[in-house]
Amino acid sequence: MLKNFDFKKRDTTYDLEDANQLQEKLALLQRELHATEKSVLIIVDGWESSGKGYILKEIVHGLDPRYFEVSVFDTPSDEEKNRPFLWRFMRRIPPHGNIAVFDRSFYLELMDDLNIADKSLDKKVGHISNIEEWLSNDGMLILKFFLHHKEKTMKKRIEKLKDNEDYAVYLNRRDKTQLENYKAYKKHFNRILERTHREKYPWHILSTEDLELAAKNVLGIAIQEIEKHLQRDLTAVTLPELPEYTEKPLDKIDFTKTISNEEYDKKIDKLQKKAERLVLNLYRQKKAAIVAFEGADAAGKGGAIQRLLKEVDPRGYDVATTAAPKNGENLYHYLWRFYKTFPPKGRLTVYDRTWYGRVLVERIEGFTPEYRWQQAYGEINEMEKTLADDGILIMKFLLVINEEEQKRRFEAREGDPMKQYKITDEDWRNREKFQQYTQAMNDMVAYTDKKNAPWIVVDAQVKKYARIKVLEEFTDRMEKYLGE
Amino acid sequence: MLKNFDFKKRDTTYDLEDANQLQEKLALLQRELHATEKSVLIIVDGWESSGKGYILKEIVHGLDPRYFEVSVFDTPSDEEKNRPFLWRFMRRIPPHGNIAVFDRSFYLELMDDLNIADKSLDKKVGHISNIEEWLSNDGMLILKFFLHHKEKTMKKRIEKLKDNEDYAVYLNRRDKTQLENYKAYKKHFNRILERTHREKYPWHILSTEDLELAAKNVLGIAIQEIEKHLQRDLTAVTLPELPEYTEKPLDKIDFTKTISNEEYDKKIDKLQKKAERLVLNLYRQKKAAIVAFEGADAAGKGGAIQRLLKEVDPRGYDVATTAAPKNGENLYHYLWRFYKTFPPKGRLTVYDRTWYGRVLVERIEGFTPEYRWQQAYGEINEMEKTLADDGILIMKFLLVINEEEQKRRFEAREGDPMKQYKITDEDWRNREKFQQYTQAMNDMVAYTDKKNAPWIVVDAQVKKYARIKVLEEFTDRMEKYLGE
Numbered sequence: 001m002l003k004n005f006d007f008k009k010r011d012t013t014y015d016l017e018d019a020n021q022l023q024e025k026l027a028l029l030q031r032e033l034h035a036t037e038k039s040v041l042i043i044v045d046g047w048e049s050s051g052k053g054y055i056l057k058e059i060v061h062g063l064d065p066r067y068f069e070v071s072v073f074d075t076p077s078d079e080e081k082n083r084p085f086l087w088r089f090m091r092r093i094p095p096h097g098n099i100a101v102f103d104r105s106f107y108l109e110l111m112d113d114l115n116i117a118d119k120s121l122d123k124k125v126g127h128i129s130n131i132e133e134w135l136s137n138d139g140m141l142i143l144k145f146f147l148h149h150k151e152k153t154m155k156k157r158i159e160k161l162k163d164n165e166d167y168a169v170y171l172n173r174r175d176k177t178q179l180e181n182y183k184a185y186k187k188h189f190n191r192i193l194e195r196t197h198r199e200k201y202p203w204h205i206l207s208t209e210d211l212e213l214a215a216k217n218v219l220g221i222a223i224q225e226i227e228k229h230l231q232r233d234l235t236a237v238t239l240p241e242l243p244e245y246t247e248k249p250l251d252k253i254d255f256t257k258t259i260s261n262e263e264y265d266k267k268i269d270k271l272q273k274k275a276e277r278l279v280l281n282l283y284r285q286k287k288a289a290i291v292a293f294e295g296a297d298a299a300g301k302g303g304a305i306q307r308l309l310k311e312v313d314p315r316g317y318d319v320a321t322t323a324a325p326k327n328g329e330n331l332y333h334y335l336w337r338f339y340k341t342f343p344p345k346g347r348l349t350v351y352d353r354t355w356y357g358r359v360l361v362e363r364i365e366g367f368t369p370e371y372r373w374q375q376a377y378g379e380i381n382e383m384e385k386t387l388a389d390d391g392i393l394i395m396k397f398l399l400v401i402n403e404e405e406q407k408r409r410f411e412a413r414e415g416d417p418m419k420q421y422k423i424t425d426e427d428w429r430n431r432e433k434f435q436q437y438t439q440a441m442n443d444m445v446a447y448t449d450k451k452n453a454p455w456i457v458v459d460a461q462v463k464k465y466a467r468i469k470v471l472e473e474f475t476d477r478m479e480k481y482l483g484e
Numbered sequence: 485m486l487k488n489f490d491f492k493k494r495d496t497t498y499d500l501e502d503a504n505q506l507q508e509k510l511a512l513l514q515r516e517l518h519a520t521e522k523s524v525l526i527i528v529d530g531w532e533s534s535g536k537g538y539i540l541k542e543i544v545h546g547l548d549p550r551y552f553e554v555s556v557f558d559t560p561s562d563e564e565k566n567r568p569f570l571w572r573f574m575r576r577i578p579p580h581g582n583i584a585v586f587d588r589s590f591y592l593e594l595m596d597d598l599n600i601a602d603k604s605l606d607k608k609v610g611h612i613s614n615i616e617e618w619l620s621n622d623g624m625l626i627l628k629f630f631l632h633h634k635e636k637t638m639k640k641r642i643e644k645l646k647d648n649e650d651y652a653v654y655l656n657r658r659d660k661t662q663l664e665n666y667k668a669y670k671k672h673f674n675r676i677l678e679r680t681h682r683e684k685y686p687w688h689i690l691s692t693e694d695l696e697l698a699a700k701n702v703l704g705i706a707i708q709e710i711e712k713h714l715q716r717d718l719t720a721v722t723l724p725e726l727p728e729y730t731e732k733p734l735d736k737i738d739f740t741k742t743i744s745n746e747e748y749d750k751k752i753d754k755l756q757k758k759a760e761r762l763v764l765n766l767y768r769q770k771k772a773a774i775v776a777f778e779g780a781d782a783a784g785k786g787g788a789i790q791r792l793l794k795e796v797d798p799r800g801y802d803v804a805t806t807a808a809p810k811n812g813e814n815l816y817h818y819l820w821r822f823y824k825t826f827p828p829k830g831r832l833t834v835y836d837r838t839w840y841g842r843v844l845v846e847r848i849e850g851f852t853p854e855y856r857w858q859q860a861y862g863e864i865n866e867m868e869k870t871l872a873d874d875g876i877l878i879m880k881f882l883l884v885i886n887e888e889e890q891k892r893r894f895e896a897r898e899g900d901p902m903k904q905y906k907i908t909d910e911d912w913r914n915r916e917k918f919q920q921y922t923q924a925m926n927d928m929v930a931y932t933d934k935k936n937a938p939w940i941v942v943d944a945q946v947k948k949y950a951r952i953k954v955l956e957e958f959t960d961r962m963e964k965y966l967g968e
Contacts, residue, residue, distance in 0.1 A: 028902065035905045053797060056797075065801075078561070305550065309549050310545065313540075314554040318553070
């Protein structure tokens with residue numbers, strides 16, 4: 001795309017006479033976006049010293065600063081390096097109705113790495129496609145600009161910047177390296193641009209030989225695309241094809257698994273000590289693990305988590321509890337709040353309910369339109385794959401009890417003054433939907449049981465049996481993962 | 485407190501026979517805390533190698549991991565160093581109903597700094613007293629444990645730890661330094677403990693010569709104090725004495741200030757360019773600033789913010805908009821959500837409404853009980869002082885319009901299709917309380933106008949006048965702050 005690039009072409013049919021007029025027009029569109037809760041992500045990437053700062057400023061110049069946010073990405077900090085690749089970007093996506101402008105983006109590390117092998121490149125491109133797809137599915141417009149200039153222009157600009165007292169602070173080693181290897185970088189950028197140009201989120205390559213014209217071009221393209229975006233019916237999507245399956249995963253459970261008190265007592269201490277040692281080892285090896293728990297109300301998630309972590313050094317793990325999304329959280333893509341909690345290297349995060357709420361409670365209660373929860377299976381598979389690619393061990397436990405057992409446990413809770421607070425009218429109402437939830441759990445396991453993020457379906461009719469089972473599976477998998 | 489310390493005394497009247505029983509008791513209390521939404525912060529501090537890890541584990545051993553969280557604090561990272569001192573601690577306080585356990589705490593840096601001068605020590609102690617007071621006012625129980633051991637015990641422990649394959653990873657240079665200067669550190673710790681021992685949040689000094697006994701002591705004390713805490717009527721507090729004042733700050737405004745279009749046009753560009761240069765200088769000098777906007781609905785906060793930032797490089801600032809606290813945010817101390825947004829070194833944060841919502845909307849609408857919003861004046865003064873002590877420039881703008889002008893602006897908004905979304909039934913309802921809000925604003929300015937965090941009350945009847953005034957005040961104060 002950079003080969004034989006025409007530095008004189010213009011990319012928009014907009015009248016580029018007056019930048020102010022374009023900025024005012026964009027400001028009006030910003031209000032419409034806010035009113036309709038549609039969001040836009042504008043990525044400004046490209047050569048160093050190609051005028052990103054200038055372009056950024058022209059983009060936001062007329063906008064209401066309360067409803068846009070600029071994020072600057074540089075070489076990841078130590079903390080960022082410890083997190084999954086997409087972590088720092090997902091944290092900065094715009095809420096519904098807002099505009100986010102990224103100065104550099106998830107493409108930064110790829111573009112910096114001149115010698116990246118095709119295989120690594122493809123892997124990273126895969127992750128980037130995921131985030132673009134998630135955001136796009138969620139009704140976000142993604143605008144990607146790549147700022148391009150000639151070698152001799154770049155040279156002149158760097159010279160000029162060095163002399164500018166105010167802005168010299170923005171010069172860094174990256175400018176120098178790119179200029180010294182202009183041809184190699186041009187080829188490298190071209191390779192990345194070609195692999196990441198998609199119909200739904202194409203690259204706009206812009207000549208910045210004339211910066212003012214470039215800014216007007218960016219504004220023109222943004223206006224044009226946002227106008228289309230505002231017209232777009234986000235619900236008019238092709239539903240993903242979800243395959244039929246014949247064997248229902250939950251049918252395999254006969255609810256007869258049990259364990260004697262003697263055997264439980266014999267096993268539990270040993271397994272808990274083993275779990276302690278393994279989590280400590282996770283810390284020493286700087287690896288990370290996710291343990292996810294799902295299951296009906298009163299299936300025993302809390303008790304299982306407590307037994308799992310009983311002997312583990314509390315400095316080595318976090319427990320994240322997930323309720324239905326709250327007001328503020330609804331403003332973001334549903335995966336946003338989970339990205340905040342994914343573990344850094346050396347730690348374990350245990351989830352009491354998870355992102356699967358999207359295809360369980362949000363599906364059954366109608367909190368989420370059908371096309372969005374249907375898309376979630378694929379999105380979640382992709383997300384878990386990117387986490388596994390980042391080296392994180394994922395274990396997903398589904399604790400299953402039958403309808404009668406749930407009723408027994410609810411009644412027991414009501415009879416126990418210390419547990420009454422756990423049971424509400426809502427729980428009884430949810431019970432009426434037991435079969436619907438079972439269907440949703442079957443679909444969930446059928447569509448999201450993957451090699452690197454498997455579902456471990458546990459017969460949880462007998463609490464002690466389930467707790468031992470969880471500990472056995474956890475320690476076995478951790479041992480393999482840590483090479484013990 | 486460490487002088488002539490009796491390593492054999494025991495601090496609780498609890499039966500210390502059986503650790504398991506104590507842990508079960510604590511687990512029951514955890515449920516009660518959760519049900520009553522009362523929270524507890526347990527700080528475990530003390531000598532290195534004195535058994536903090538062991539004690540931590542014993543504390544949480546019986547607890548439900550979904551409702552407690554352990555935070556480990558070490559030497560601040562680069563990102564943490566760039567933030568205000570209390571930033572990383574405020575982010576980790578427990579939500580209502582939960583228990584947080586801090587492994588080290590805000591005392592860490594003080595304890596590490598053997599040669600800290602009295603003046604610096606007093607300043608930091610002041611900040612620490614603030615956070616303890618805020619949390620305590622909010623109904624949180626603060627339990628502070630200091631683990632103490634003899635020099636020869638410490639020596640033995642470090643030797644033993646070196647040989648332990650699993651835990652050697654926790655040894656660091658701090659252990660060594662403390663052991664080599666045991667006497668000096670003992671004196672230093674004593675100095676800090678004496679200065680930070682308060683009736684409401686006293687230090688419990690514990691001998692860890694016998695670790696098992698120490699753990700039981702900690703559990704006993706925790707049980708005892710939490711039982712008292714659960715009985716406590718949090719609303720039974722002495723209201724702070726708020727002084728009478730005779731001159732109402734808002735009375736000084738005569739709503740006649742205006743500006744001609746010519747003068748506005750002459751001034752605005754220059755001021756905006758100056759603001760641009762100053763924010764860039766903030767970045768170069770690695771300093772930080774906070775600009776807070778308050779004012780009635782339609783007072784022109786949004787417009788003023790937009791004009792203020794018009795020419796500023798969008799990579800140098802953040803704008804934080806503050807709505808009434810949402811579900812999840814209500815779970816925390818009201819200052820918690822603002823701490824997240826306070827700027828790191830080199831940046832500016834602009835607030836469209838602020839923490840003063842506590843004494844404005846939350847007071848008038850009755851969202852917050854009287855004793856809590858009355859306490860807020862003092863808490864906010866302390867908070868702003870700690871920020872100023874951390875070197876942050878604070879400017880607080882109150883834009884004031886009169887009742888007629890607000891009505892005019894509301895009607896104008898209703899007539900403008902692009903602005904209709906800004907006006908709701910709630911706005912009209914709030915209007916009926918215009919006088920109450922004026923009273924609340926008078927109190928706010930009277931009680932929280934401080935040298936290092938001044939209120940700049942702006943006659944905002946004429947939008948253009950207010951915008952110029954904000955820019956002039958901003959650029960003047962920034963120039964002084966940056967030494968220009």
